[in-house]
Amino acid sequence: MSVAGSARLPYQEAARELLRTSVLDGMRELLTERDWSKVTLGDVASRAGVSRQTLYNEFGSRxxxxxxxxxxxxxxxxxxxxxxxxxxxxxxxxxxxxxxxxxxxxxxxxxxxxxxxxxxxxxxxxxxxxxxxxxxxxxxxxxxxxxxxxxxxxxxxxxxxxxxxxxxxxxxxxxxxxxxxxxxxxxxxxxxxxxxxxxxxxxxxxxxxxxxxxx
CATH class of the missing domain: 1.10.357 (Tetracycline Repressor; domain 2)
Incomplete structure (x- = not known):
């Protein structure tokens, strides 16, 4: 791995952790409003301010x-x-x-x-x-x-x-x-x-x- 690549890794990890935190916080908010059976990936993506594809890429599925x-x-x-x-x-x-x-x-x-x-x-x-x-x-x-x-x-x-x-x-x-x-x-x-x-x-x-x- 190049030096530049090594330098970017901590930022990439921090960005991913921020994404996951935002998504899970958004999911928690939705669950205070409706039952889990009524929560979709689209709902969570919208609440977290990310695309549905980003959600799929990170979590794979509901x-x-x-x-x-x-x-x-x-x-x-x-x-x-x-x-x-x-x-x-x-x-x-x-x-x-x-x-x-x-x-x-x-x-x-x-x-x-x-x-x-x-x-x-x-x-x-x-x-x-x-x-x-x-x-x-x-x-x-x-x-x-x-x-x-x-x-x-x-x-x-x-x-x-x-x-x-x-x-x-x-x-x-x-x-x-x-x-x-x-x-x-x-x-x-x-x-x-x-x-x-x-x-x-x-x-x-x-x-x-x-x-x-x-x-």
């Missing part, structure tokens, strides 16, 4: 657009957990409880999730978080693994992967079946997963006391 939106929801999950960890250093139970509470609150208000849960059945959306959930699971697990490795948890890659994979799988399962009022889902997830985090931290502390390397 299903591809929904998948990209769902990936952004997966990013929200990771970000909420990260914020929970940052706000509760050393407290695994509070970290997970706070992170999941914020995620469930955010998901409940998301227009695509609300569309999934209301009106007629939408098998295309349901497949995104069930039978076809692998891309979301892999994406969120990879990002969350890095969070657990580089936060105060200081987990190894293997430890973080196990924790992240379990948390993401459980969290995604709540999308089509939201937490019911008489169950405290964030607290239950915290009770289930926090001991694993506490064990990681404890082992790391023992190793440090004995002068052994953490990883």
């Amino acid at each position: 299903a591809g657009l929904a998948k990209s939106y769902a990936l952004r929801l997966a990013d929200d999950l990771v970000d909420h957990v990260r914020v929970g960890l940052d706000a509760n250093v050393g407290d695994a139970r509070a970290s997970i409880r706070v992170g999941m509470s914020e995620f469930f609150l955010s998901a409940a208000g998301d227009p695509l999730v609300r569309s999934l849960l209301s009106g007629e059945m939408k098998p295309d959306l349901l497949r995104l978080i069930t039978l076809d959930a692998a891309p979301l699971l892999e994406h969120a697990t990879a990002r969350l693994t890095e969070v657990f490795v580089h936060s105060w948890v200081d987990a190894t890659e293997a430890e973080a992967d196990v924790l992240a994979h379990a948390l993401v799988r459980i969290a995604l399962s709540y999308i089509p079946n939201p937490p019911v009022p008489d169950r405290d889902a964030p607290a239950e997830m915290s009770a289930l997963l926090a001991p694993y985090v506490e064990a990681i931290v404890q082992v790391r502390g023992i190793r440090a006391t004995n002068g052994e390397p953490d990883h």
Whole structure:
């Protein structure tokens, strides 16, 4: 690749990210006005201020657009957990409880999730978080693994992967079946997963006391 080509790459990537953000934001706006079954690619293109061909080139299809939106929801999950960890250093139970509470609150208000849960059945959306959930699971697990490795948890890659994979799988399962009022889902997830985090931290502390390397 030429030097000129290398110099243009960051701009091209930034422009593509701006396009995707504009399109997905436009889609979110439309979903606050109408059900997903009534939203077309033409509607989204018009709302985002781009051509339908540009939309096709970037997302491929209506299903591809929904998948990209769902990936952004997966990013929200990771970000909420990260914020929970940052706000509760050393407290695994509070970290997970706070992170999941914020995620469930955010998901409940998301227009695509609300569309999934209301009106007629939408098998295309349901497949995104069930039978076809692998891309979301892999994406969120990879990002969350890095969070657990580089936060105060200081987990190894293997430890973080196990924790992240379990948390993401459980969290995604709540999308089509939201937490019911008489169950405290964030607290239950915290009770289930926090001991694993506490064990990681404890082992790391023992190793440090004995002068052994953490990883």
